[in-house]
Amino acid sequence: MGAGTLAAVSCERAKGARGGLLRFIGKPTAATLEGSLQAPAASEIDEVSHLLARLTFGAAPGDYARVSAIGAQNFIEEQLAPAAISDYQCDRVIRHEFSSLENPVSRLFPRKGDNKDPLQQLFPALRDHGAGVSDLYEYKEKVLLNELTGATVMRAVLSKRQLFEVMVNFWSDHFNIDPSKGECKWLKAADDRDVIRSHALGNFRDLVRASAVSPAMLWYLDGRVNRSKGADEKPNENYARELMELHTLGVHGGYSQADVMEVARCLTGWTVRDKKQFFKGRVEFHHDLHDDGAKQVLGQEIAAGGGARDLDRLLDIVALHPSTAHYIAWKLCRRFIADEPPAAAVEVTAKAFGDSKGDIRTTLRALFTSEEFRGPAFRAQKFKRPLHFVVSALRASNAETNVSPQLVEYLLRLGHAPFRYPTPDGYPEESTHWQSTLLWRWNFAAALADNQIKGTTIEFEALRTKLGGDEALMATFLGRTATEAEQSAYRESGSGLALLVASPAFQRC
């Protein structure tokens, strides 16, 4: 048989079995639409609609009313403290549907029996014969990527900790790892859980440190083969360079090639056990492979004999460096304010980052209270990236979804499926990169409106009735009342919901 078929078939079957379970435990994603569903009444994006557009993956019915009631500042504080938000429904779905992601590192690699699905247990005739170890590795790789992708989209749609999910998305790009490289295919799941999600609203230095010793990152940027065995073995500079260029200081952050080489020396000896070894996936420091001489990074001395502690000395220098504060602030402002962020906002954000020693919450609070973020000048100016676009459509339409492969297919066509970006810089943020995706946005809009995406359904009439008619429905999607042109297009299109999702205004946030 052709290679790949076995794994694909088994995955499909396993997925089907889980889809059945989802139906069994009830309809988890569509809300019951209780409480006030009052839609925006202003003709321009107001403060509440702006907050919902930027701090979340899009407003769901009722969000505008709720945030208006508690007030903008309380909403920001609520979102900055995700642990205090009860997210029972989302947690339950993730536990039920994406259980592989909870495995400890060693169990992310496949073991005998991993590909046994319930159907095969019941009907031995269905069993795939001749599945070797490589088949099992392939199988597990697909299961993990499917679950990682599915859980990411599901959380974006469903979680009440919306800002947390937005920041997970931000850091996933900032510390991008493409699972298709080497053993990242199994290890990225641990990176997502133990690095990105553990520190998304924590402290930046802790986040960088977790990433530096993340098994997946050690694979992705070749840290695992960065070692020094005497003078003739040159360190591998890959991670060292990206640590400074992409993760901390930024490309104009004031480091030199000599600094790159010194940073690489600091990190020699850190490695991860591969799939052929015992304790696969375990991160270790090998003193005998570490260059233990003195180093100088950005003009600061790291004394000889530091061993594994070189990593922490190094992070003391780069993680909270003023260039890092500026670079992270600039990236955050680019994400939350504008593709070309205003300098004043970057400055107050960078100052908060520095003063708080990299506390991400404090940094974000400063950004969200900056004049530039709050004022009207930058509202509705950003172009939603495709994931944001798709998720915001699902949220606004109160869709019931199991994040089927058919839904993910749209993200692939839009070039923005999670965990599919090859280079360490992460998916681009600027709108220019995403302009060519319009056709598939419109196709998605039409398919969603006509319930043509397997596993995803909307109930348009019920939604319209609950919201109180066409005008309120339009305002719920657009974050403001519809213009005359939009109203007329909505009426004439024959599919109001498709038109709204496809409209220029819905591409913006």
Added chain:
Amino acid sequence: MNSPQVLITGNGDQRQTLVVVFLRGAADGLALVAPIEDDNYYRARPRIGIAKKDAVKLDGFFGFHPQLAPLAPVFSAGELAIVHGAGSEDQSRSHFEAQDLMEHGGVAAGGWLGRFLRARPAPASGALACVALGKALPECLLGAPTVTVMQTLDDFALGAKRPGLRPEIERLYALEHGQLGSAARDTFDALQRIDQMRAIPYKPANEASYGNDEFSEGLKQIARLIKADVGLESASIDVDGWDSHFTQQTLLTPLVDKLGTGLAAFHKDLGSRMATTSVVVMTEFGRRVRENSAFGTDHGRGSVMFLMGGGVKGGRVHGKWAGLSDDLLEGPGDLPVINNYRNVLAPILMRHGAGADQLPRIFPDFSLQPLAL
């Protein structure tokens, strides 16, 4: 007035398209292009070797599988080049590992074709710049700026069931100035072209005769897109089922027929457009030289690659040929890989706009020695 190509892709008259055909399951290079003047070949394959009398003679040493006869005129015309002993450094002889390595272009993130499309000075950006024929995105296209996975042109319909939708979308975007407005206009332009194509039943040019199978059907769609100038820069298509462990001849005959008929029809159909089109045919590895007890062959190493069109130095079997005597074979008796697939792809990618400084990013950690193709 600008041509649609300029509008859609911004790449003006560089209307080049790269088509990648992947033969999944490890196609037997020694059956596709048999060394019919090598006695060792018939000693190793007494029952399933391609008989000298059946083979289509190519250059006095090699001969095509009889079902590849439709490609013989293309080869003689110098528009088809063959590279024998081609493959990757993979030693696992596992379909999964070898396909992965080959499509990724090494232990690297993303696929080689995806990186190529992203690395060029003017990255492919049109809505239809890259299509994958079939149901899933092949690994070689991972990381491409935009890819459309499609089975037929109907996948490009917008709101077919809602005729009122498209004009209303168009009307709203017409009110948009700047980037978003012009992106929308380009997209509607491409859609219109596809509509025109769909409206007229397709008649291949030059009496090209495609087969009635998925491969031919896919190639036909690619040919239509190329001719419609929608900005297609690369396309990929698979032919599955080459894993010939038993009764190889019975298994391969219809497959090779499908391959030969499809490629020959595509070549004829495109006519002069073939000059700006390149087709690459590749597979993850070849098969054991000696046939097995089940009239089949097991997993091996070197196989063949085909390159068609686009100013390729055709009519020749390129690369070094080691021979098939036992002392020259590798491991359990396999044709060694003499021509790494990257060295075959590199000259093609350069013809399609990859600069010398981009090649190391497309094929990292590999010291390239591009063949003179």
